[in-house]
Amino acid sequence: MTHTAQAIHAPQIKIPATYMRGGTSKGVFFKLSDLPEAAQQPGAVRDQLLLRMMGSPDPYEKQIDGMGGATSSTSKAVILSKSVSAEHDVDYLFGQVAIDKPYVDWSGNCGNLSAAVGPFAIANGLVDPARIPKNGVVEVRIWQVNIQKTIVSQVPIVNGHVQETGDFELDGVTFSAAEIPVAFMDPADGEGAIFPTGNLIxxxxxxxxxxxxxxxxxxxxxxxxxxxxxxxxxxxxxxxxxxxxxxxxxxxxxxxxxxxxxxxxxxxxxxxxxxxxxxxxxxxxxxxxxxxxxxxxxxxxxxxxxxxxxxxxxxxxxxxxxxxxxxxxxxxxxxxxxxxxxxxxxxxxxxxxxxxxxxxxxxxxxxxxxxxxxxxxxxxxxxxEKAIMSRSARVLMQGVVCVPGDSF
The missing domain is CATH 3.10.310.10 (Diaminopimelate Epimerase; Chain A, domain 1)
Incomplete structure (x- = not known):
């Protein structure tokens, strides 16, 4: 009896992650330090990791073999770390993962997921515990790395933990949750003018x-x-x-x-x-x-x-x-x-x-x-000076995401 030799494939790796809704979007949130070492720096390795994690590129445009939800609102990744700036609590990097193409777009921010950054940062030790009240509101100052701008989030706290449930209703989200006011400071993207051509029309x-x-x-x-x-x-x-x-x-x-x-x-x-x-x-x-x-x-x-x-x-x-x-x-x-x-x-x-x-x-x-x-x-x-809106956010799942080890 003969046996057919089987190819040896790399096992899956497990990466700590949290799946969160923020506003009318949802995405996979990582602490920078939890990523594989080669993916802790910008570049092809990080992009390949996020693409495979989401299930992209997928010619079927379903992202069945990944965490993505086959829409632009649900094919998103967030990488957070303690801020290197004394004026901010957390550095926030956003990646829009393409569904049917092999690229991750780092050219802008996600305003909806910005509402989830504060709650994640607090729950994962990225905000100084001394600043978190037992009950009340903590102001989380976020440095948005993609566009080099400040976002200020007001996160409600109950019994020392982020309050996620509440009666705030947001059109586009079926269920109510706790309200999180978010202020986008000096929101002109990068260092550019509000009107790049100098014209209103x-x-x-x-x-x-x-x-x-x-x-x-x-x-x-x-x-x-x-x-x-x-x-x-x-x-x-x-x-x-x-x-x-x-x-x-x-x-x-x-x-x-x-x-x-x-x-x-x-x-x-x-x-x-x-x-x-x-x-x-x-x-x-x-x-x-x-x-x-x-x-x-x-x-x-x-x-x-x-x-x-x-x-x-x-x-x-x-x-x-x-x-x-x-x-x-x-x-x-x-x-x-x-x-x-x-x-x-x-x-x-x-x-x-x-x-x-x-x-x-x-x-x-x-x-x-x-x-x-x-x-x-x-x-x-x-x-x-600033733009303000109220959103909500909620943890949907937390644990690890599994990615084939030979995919990045």
Whole structure:
């Protein structure tokens, strides 16, 4: 009797990790020191580890053999460590893991998962225990490594532990939880200007679309805003109306790519394809009644404007936290397309040029969200002091993730 020789494969390795929801996203959280030594530094090894952990690249676009949930909102990784800065508690690095392509995009932040950073940091010893009250609120100062900015999170504490349950409701999340106010300080991405072109409204010449007015803003995350009416929409669309339309997705990608060029994020239009996480592209419209994806009726009288945003090539089911920061910033500045949509009674009614706003409530596919920002004109340039919103976060699972040892 003969025996067929079997190939010897490396066993799986086990890495301590926590699976968390933050806002309307969820992802796998790691302490930097828990990663394999070769993955503790940026580079190909770290990227390969995260790709295999998530189950990417997957031509089926399901991420069945990994932790990813096959959407941009659920294919995310976070790496945290004690901050090297005396002014911050924790350093926060975010990776957007592509689903069907072999890359991890490190070019921006995740505003939703930012709400989970404070709770994770407290629970995992990254915040000085002396600063944590038995009951009350602890302010966690976060250094966002991707965009080199400060985020301040107010985390509720009960009996010395993070309070996760509560009655705060967030549209796009089925169950209530504890409220976590998050402030994004000076949220212009990197060292760039709020408006990279110096204009509140630019004109993009997009092949197949034509000349298109756009607000190109660099707050929270670089974002390209266009008017819904200019591209054939009304602003009340839900995911299926966009994501099932191949021509529409191609149009939005073309708009995004040309916006990236104008913002100076890429040097050639083809480079945008390998920078999917940024910029975002969104379309805005004046308020109107619609039915959210949950079936709940959203009354136009209760919101200031409509916003729909795309992430990683698909219409987002709610709103990315960083894009919400961009919305807050743009709404606070008179004359942007976002501000004008919030100030108009009907599409195209921009005769009054907008009005100053410190906060807006906008409608998105899952419901509505209130965001605020403080904007000031300093020496001829707009500056956003901070943008504020409330989110929630919760630990879903903690333990270890298993990754084949020969995959990175």
């Amino acid at each position: 630019d004109e993009l010449d997009v092949p197949g679309v034509g000349k298109l007015r756009a607000t190109l803003i660099n707050a929270g995350i670089p974002t390209v805003f266009v008017n819904a009416a200019d591209i054939g929409y009304i602003g009340t669309e839900l995911q299926d109306a966009i994501n099932s339309d191949i021509k529409a997705l191609a149009m939005f990608e073309a708009i995004r790519a040309h916006g990236a060029m104008r913002m100076g994020l890429v040097s050639h239009i083809d480079e945008a394809a390998s920078r999917q996480h940024t910029p975002k592209v969104a379309f805005v419209a004046p308020p109107a009644d619609y039915t959210a994806s949950s079936g709940r009726k959203v009354c136009g009288a209760d919101i200031d404007l409509l916003v729909r945003a795309l992430s990683m090539g698909k219409l987002h089911h709610a709103m990315m936290g960083t894009a919400a920061v961009a919305i807050a910033a743009a709404a606070a500045i008179e004359g942007t397309l976002v501000n004008l949509a919030a100030s108009s009674e009907k599409p195209g009614d921009e005769k009054h040029g907008g009005e100053k706003r410190s906060a807006v409530t906008f409608g998105h596919p899952s419901g509505s969200l209130r965001v605020g920002a403080e904007a000031n004109l300093v020496e001829g340039r707009w500056h956003i």
